[in-house]
Amino acid sequence: MKDASSKISTKHLRFDIDGKINLHTGAMLMPNVRRALAIPMMSAHGTEFLEIYHNTRRMLQEIMRTKSTVLITVGTTTLALDWTVASMVEPGEKVLAIVNGHGIFSERTKEMIEVYGGKVVTVRSPTDEPVDPLEVEKALNNNHDIQTVICPHVESSYGTSNPIEQIGKLARDHEALFIVDAAPTIGGTDVRVDDWGIDVCVSSSFKGLGAPMGTPIISVSQKAWDKIEKRQSPIRSYHNLQRWRQYFVDAEGKSIDGDPAPSMAVNNVCALHEAVRSIIEDGIDETFLLHNRAARATRLGIRGMGLEVFPNCTMTCTDCKHKGRYCSDALTVVKYPTGVEEEKFRKTLNEKYDIIVSGGVGELKGKVFRIGHMGKPQVLPQTIFAAISSIENSMIEMGAKIKTGEGIRKTQEVLQQ
Numbered sequence: 001m002k003d004a005s006s007k008i009s010t011k012h013l014r015f016d017i018d019g020k021i022n023l024h025t026g027a028m029l030m031p032n033v034r035r036a037l038a039i040p041m042m043s044a045h046g047t048e049f050l051e052i053y054h055n056t057r058r059m060l061q062e063i064m065r066t067k068s069t070v071l072i073t074v075g076t077t078t079l080a081l082d083w084t085v086a087s088m089v090e091p092g093e094k095v096l097a098i099v100n101g102h103g104i105f106s107e108r109t110k111e112m113i114e115v116y117g118g119k120v121v122t123v124r125s126p127t128d129e130p131v132d133p134l135e136v137e138k139a140l141n142n143n144h145d146i147q148t149v150i151c152p153h154v155e156s157s158y159g160t161s162n163p164i165e166q167i168g169k170l171a172r173d174h175e176a177l178f179i180v181d182a183a184p185t186i187g188g189t190d191v192r193v194d195d196w197g198i199d200v201c202v203s204s205s206f207k208g209l210g211a212p213m214g215t216p217i218i219s220v221s222q223k224a225w226d227k228i229e230k231r232q233s234p235i236r237s238y239h240n241l242q243r244w245r246q247y248f249v250d251a252e253g254k255s256i257d258g259d260p261a262p263s264m265a266v267n268n269v270c271a272l273h274e275a276v277r278s279i280i281e282d283g284i285d286e287t288f289l290l291h292n293r294a295a296r297a298t299r300l301g302i303r304g305m306g307l308e309v310f311p312n313c314t315m316t317c318t319d320c321k322h323k324g325r326y327c328s329d330a331l332t333v334v335k336y337p338t339g340v341e342e343e344k345f346r347k348t349l350n351e352k353y354d355i356i357v358s359g360g361v362g363e364l365k366g367k368v369f370r371i372g373h374m375g376k377p378q379v380l381p382q383t384i385f386a387a388i389s390s391i392e393n394s395m396i397e398m399g400a401k402i403k404t405g406e407g408i409r410k411t412q413e414v415l416q417q
């Protein structure tokens with residue numbers, strides 16, 4: 001086993017990312033959010049912090065359009081999904097897992113169900129398409145004992161957006177609970193948790209919400225709480241939705257008979273508070289529109305210069321019969337044209353044009369790059385113009401056949417709307 005700590009380097013302590021346009025699949029932090037991270041650390045159990053914590057939960061309910069309990073947890077989004085599956089799935093229970101292609105994030109949740117003893121029924125979409133609701137309906141009709149449906153809103157390996165509203169209706173008609181992995185979308189896309197019948201919705205803090213990593217969000221409906229209450233077997237994870245609720249909702253983050261709530265990541269929550277406050281101040285609908293426009297401008301700009309995007313959609317967005325529910329507003333996934341090497345391209349884009357993008361993951365590693373549209377700095381028109389023109393220049397330098405100027409023209413058309 002290779003241990004990274006055997007080679008200690010202080011290179012990154014220079015924070016040489018400062019000043020770059022970071023369009024990785026995580027937010028660039030707004031200055032007010034960064035300042036909140038640097039405030040003197042407060043007590044995790046004092047009234048000052050707890051007021052911030054509960055205020056943030058209330059603002060998140062507004063953004064997620066829900067009356068469900070919103071928990072702000074700690075750790076990775078994967079961990080929040082793990083607590084969710086541990087709490088919601090009982091050994092032997094049949095769960096419908098929706099997987100896009102072999103997307104690593106939907107495969108991960110499927111594996112979690114197996115870890116906690118669930119029996120998985122899989123509905124798999126083709127690699128570059130959203131899941132077909134008819135396939136979901138068929139699986140539910142063939143398996144009347146399915147109690148839970150789990151689906152990614154966006155499979156970030158491909159940038160594909162699934163029709164959550166339709167799947168939510170099918171789950172409700174079938175009297176199954178509906179869990180959605182909305183890691184990249186909350187905060188930048190209109191996810192209507194209550195209207196769409198989502199019982200448990202899990203989101204990252206560091207993507208659409210524009211806050212740092214470390215404080216994933218989980219909304220839990222009354223129906224989901226009822227199911228947890230009625231479990232036949234104990235939850236096989238010390239930390240879980242029920243315990244977190246007891247500490248942070250029922251006891252309001254204070255101690256339970258002298259047993260203190262776990263110490264929250266105070267500064268991260270303060271930064272999250274700033275990020276969601278900014279969304280509400282800018283306007284929730286306006287924020288979603290800004291993300292949508294940026295994503296459309298990027299997709300059309302990329303296609304305009306002659307490159308292909310995932311998912312494989314040939315429409316122009318304005319005549320989209322999927323009403324924009326096919327591609328995602330959270331990220332754009334771009335295929336490398338023949339002859340362009342990932343490492344050289346991303347190095348040129350970074351070192352010459354100060355633009356950082358994410359690489360492909362899973363089966364698409366080395367075949368695509370991914371541009372984030374997560375949080376305000378990433379979706380401002382000036383960011384999109386800089387990205388499109390720099391991608392075009394870098395591609396030309398790599399020898400790709402590019403329709404010069406066409407990308408920027410298409411981008412401009414959308415951004416002027």
Ligand SMILES: Cc1ncc(COP(=O)(O)O)c(C=O)c1O
Nearest residue numbers: 076077078105154156181183184
């Ligand atoms: C859809 C989806 N689910 C889960 C995750 C996992 O998030 P984390 O890396 O915070 O555990 C990601 C991360 O990109 C994601 O896009």
